[in-house]
Amino acid sequence: MERLLQVVNTFATVTQGSGLHIYAIIATVLLLISLVGFIYYCVKGGNLIIGLFITATFWFLLGVTYSLWSASVNSQIESFKDAWNIFAGNLNLVFSDGPINYxxxxxxxxxxxxxxxxxxxxxxxxxxxxxxxxxxxxxxxxxxxxxxxxxxxxxxxxxxxxxxxxxxxxxxxxxxxxxxxxxxxxxxxxxxxxxxxxxxxxxxxxxxxxxxxxxxxxxxxxxxxxxxxxxxxxxxxxxxxxxxxxxxxxxxxxxxxxxxxxxxxxxxxxxxxxxxxxxxxxxxxxxxxxxxxxxxxxxxxxxxxxxxxxxxxxxxxxxxxxxxxxxxxxxxxxxxxxxxxxxxxxxxxxxxxxxxxxxxxxxxxxxxxxxxxxxxxxxxxxxxxxxxxxxxxxxxxxxxxxxxxxxxxxxxxxxxxxxxxxxxxxxxxxxxxxxxxxxxxxxxxxxxxxxxxxxxxxxxxxxxxxxxxxxxxxxxxxxxxxxxxxxxxxxxxxxxxxxx
Known part of the structure; x- marks a missing residue:
């Protein structure tokens, strides 16, 4: 796991912000595609709770990947613990804090x-x-x-x-x-x-x-x-x-x-x-x-x-x-x-x-x-x-x-x-x-x-x-x-x- 983390950090350091920007563009396209799919699903009478949960999960995965990459570029991840804390923090933010705040x-x-x-x-x-x-x-x-x-x-x-x-x-x-x-x-x-x-x-x-x-x-x-x-x-x-x-x-x-x-x-x-x-x-x-x-x-x-x-x-x-x-x-x-x-x-x-x-x-x-x-x-x-x-x-x-x-x-x-x-x-x-x-x-x-x-x-x-x-x-x-x-x-x- 630590070896994988070193590879990721090395890649992030080499690409600097360019790789992150390219990912953001690709992720934006995927987010917009999922948006269109969600709209189509709603118009066709799909269950709103299921549709929202699936879309929220997909957006979370793209978003947490961006957060981890961004943290790596900014040298904020030095061990697996740091990566896990970012992932778990965002996981709790979306699926726990979100409903609790409502x-x-x-x-x-x-x-x-x-x-x-x-x-x-x-x-x-x-x-x-x-x-x-x-x-x-x-x-x-x-x-x-x-x-x-x-x-x-x-x-x-x-x-x-x-x-x-x-x-x-x-x-x-x-x-x-x-x-x-x-x-x-x-x-x-x-x-x-x-x-x-x-x-x-x-x-x-x-x-x-x-x-x-x-x-x-x-x-x-x-x-x-x-x-x-x-x-x-x-x-x-x-x-x-x-x-x-x-x-x-x-x-x-x-x-x-x-x-x-x-x-x-x-x-x-x-x-x-x-x-x-x-x-x-x-x-x-x-x-x-x-x-x-x-x-x-x-x-x-x-x-x-x-x-x-x-x-x-x-x-x-x-x-x-x-x-x-x-x-x-x-x-x-x-x-x-x-x-x-x-x-x-x-x-x-x-x-x-x-x-x-x-x-x-x-x-x-x-x-x-x-x-x-x-x-x-x-x-x-x-x-x-x-x-x-x-x-x-x-x-x-x-x-x-x-x-x-x-x-x-x-x-x-x-x-x-x-x-x-x-x-x-x-x-x-x-x-x-x-x-x-x-x-x-x-x-x-x-x-x-x-x-x-x-x-x-x-x-x-x-x-x-x-x-x-x-x-x-x-x-x-x-x-x-x-x-x-x-x-x-x-x-x-x-x-x-x-x-x-």
């Missing part, structure tokens, strides 16, 4: 999903939706619009595929029974779910703890600007959602007939005061953001000054969900007895975790890939490409324009879907876009919401809704994607002008 995100997602299950399983969601329908009377258009707005507001706090499907199982039968065609029923429901996601902390936390995006959250004032952006994006989305409903109910030529569906007849007694519970996390976050808009920014501490805190501290996502969970259980009578409290809290927690188990698994493996990409593959790209792409970052508006025009490429977990094959594109772009600027977030935050969540049949709740309503996927895509495209383009530009 612990905060995982916890927030679990509590968000638990909160969603409390809203659904205690009957709050169903009672609220039924009340909206009653107040709308016989006006079909008003019923659909108001129901969609309420659903959008619900999903500013509720999170998890299971909660989406559970609420969809309440809303879709109501819409179909009152004669709303499938195109409007399914389309408006999925658009409403997507609208709430901009603001939903269960979604945004996935960015704030990701290696490619986490640094920007420490920029003074960024968190407040981001909150303003998410609510404006929500409003833009809702306006287009209303336009979608009106157009397809009154102006579309190819209306698809609905079918009646009987209600399950199961009702739970719910007090009107409990209707505020689904909106508690959003109310807390928005109230604090509005107050901070009128307060001076915090003064950061320096070597000579301790700094000044002028703004009020936001309530953590988990804390707001815990408040909502407790109030949701209390206001529906599920805390009256110890036995009832234990049964309901355990059942809703179990259902909540079950709803997001696969999502969490995907995100943990995704963070393995993100770590391999940002820590091991990025230096390879930088060595191979040098400064050749740096000019692109000097004209970010053109990148934004390109992303707005090509937004539908996020469909089927394509290259613009960051929680899919798009994570590889983020890796390449991170080599010339500084991690301390919000540009990467601007480019990749909107598509999972505006394109995938409401227009892609591969999204879990989208697939469920199409199957539930017996709605043809191709018709669904053709109907929803023009509206989704417009929403995505506007909100990408909105993000650029607010956050950059």
């Amino acid at each position: 612990g905060t995100t995982t916890t927030v997602i679990i509590f968000a999903s638990w909160f969603g299950r409390v809203i659904v399983d205690t009957g709050i969601a169903k009672a609220l939706i039924k009340k909206v329908v009653e107040l709308s009377g016989d006006m079909q258009l008003v019923t659909v619009i108001v129901l969609s707005i309420v659903t959008a507001l619900l999903f500013t706090s509720i999170f998890g595929p299971g909660s989406v499907m559970a609420i969809g199982a309440i809303i879709l039968p109501i819409l179909l029974t009152i004669g709303v065609n499938k195109k409007v029923a399914v389309g408006s429901f999925l658009m409403a779910v997507a609208a709430g996601m901009y603001v939903n902390k269960g979604f945004s936390i996935q960015f704030s703890t990701n290696p490619f995006f986490e640094q920007i959250w420490s920029i003074p004032g960024f968190a407040s600007d981001f909150t303003v952006f998410t609510w404006l994006a929500f409003l833009v989305h809702v306006v287009f959602m209303i336009g979608f409903i009106v157009f397809n109910m009154y102006f579309a030529k190819d209306k698809i007939k609905s079918w009646a569906m009987a209600d399950d007849g199961m009702e739970k007694e719910v007090k009107g005061i409990s209707f505020i519970v689904p909106f508690i996390p959003a109310i807390i976050s928005l109230t604090i953001a509005i107050i901070n808009m009128f307060l001076p920014a915090n003064v950061q501490p320096t070597a000579t000054s301790p700094g000044v805190i002028n703004q009020i501290t936001d309530v953590a996502a988990i804390t707001s969900f815990v408040i909502g969970i407790i109030l949701g259980l209390a206001l529906t009578g599920n805390l009256k007895t110890y036995k009832k409290a234990i049964e309901t809290s355990q059942k809703t927690l179990f259902n909540g975790i079950s709803d997001v188990a696969l999502l969490i698994g995907m995100l943990l493996v995704l963070n393995m890939f993100s770590t391999a990409a940002s820590k091991l593959a990025a230096p390879i790209f930088q060595t191979a490409l040098g400064d050749s792409l740096n000019g692109l970052a000097n004209n970010p508006i053109w990148i934004v324009v390109a992303f707005a025009i090509l937004a539908p490429l996020a469909l089927f977990r394509g290259p613009f879907m960051v929680w899919g094959s798009g994570i590889a594109l983020v890796t390449v772009m991170s080599t010339f876009i500084p991690a301390t600027t919000p540009l990467l977030l601007v480019l990749f935050y909107v598509q999972p919401v505006a394109i995938v969540a409401q227009s892609c049949p591969t999204q879990s709740w989208g697939m469920w809704a199409l199957s539930y309503a017996k709605y043809e996927p191709n018709t669904f895509i053709k109907t929803n994607i023009p509206w989704a495209w417009a929403i995505c383009a506007i909100n990408i530009f909105l993000a650029y002008f607010i956050l950059m």
